[in-house]
Amino acid sequence: MVIHRNEMKTEVREKMRGGEGSAAFVHFADCEKEKNIRMLAEVTLQPGSSVGKHNHENETEYYIILSGSGMVDDNGKEVQIKTGDTIITGGGAFHSIANTGSVPLVFHAVIVTW
């Protein structure tokens, strides 16, 4: 099945997981119809926006940074991230991600369930 960009569901979530500003989503697939995956999306955080700290039980989330830069709380460790980096969070670990730069922070978010 091919899904073209203009057919994809989009949404904006405000103060996601207790973060700042808004997170804009483009959903690449309707994950309710898929197996062992509950998110496959492009996420854009404008400068100053963030997704607050949250954990992942019985699943793993992969963030793949496409453009921009920011700061991640990687289960208690603050790490600067930039284009091309991957953040892997699962098995009860937590993370947050914030755009601390001056351009949009764009990443793919993939959540694989166990």
Added chain:
Amino acid sequence: MVIHRNEMKTEVREKMRGGEGSAAFVHFADCEKEKNIRMLAEVTLQPGSSVGKHNHENETEYYIILSGSGMVDDNGKEVQIKTGDTIITGGGAFHSIANTGSVPLVFHAVIVTW
């Protein structure tokens, strides 16, 4: 866990799945250590290169087109694809993907096992 771009495993596969030219991979994660995912990678096909027809049993592959354009055989249907499109192939269905354009075709490949 944060994996920076310069720490990622890269590889080039020639005539992949019977296709033309080469496919260059950057692996975002060591999927042998992950659950229910066996590929999470960026793939680059130069103009004229392709990944030949192959199917996916007991798993689903998601291609997310990041840049460039090309042609996909989506389980028997030829579809032109471009930046932002997603191709979903699973449950025994097959696909192939070819860079029919003049610039590199770059996509993310995610294989979720069932």
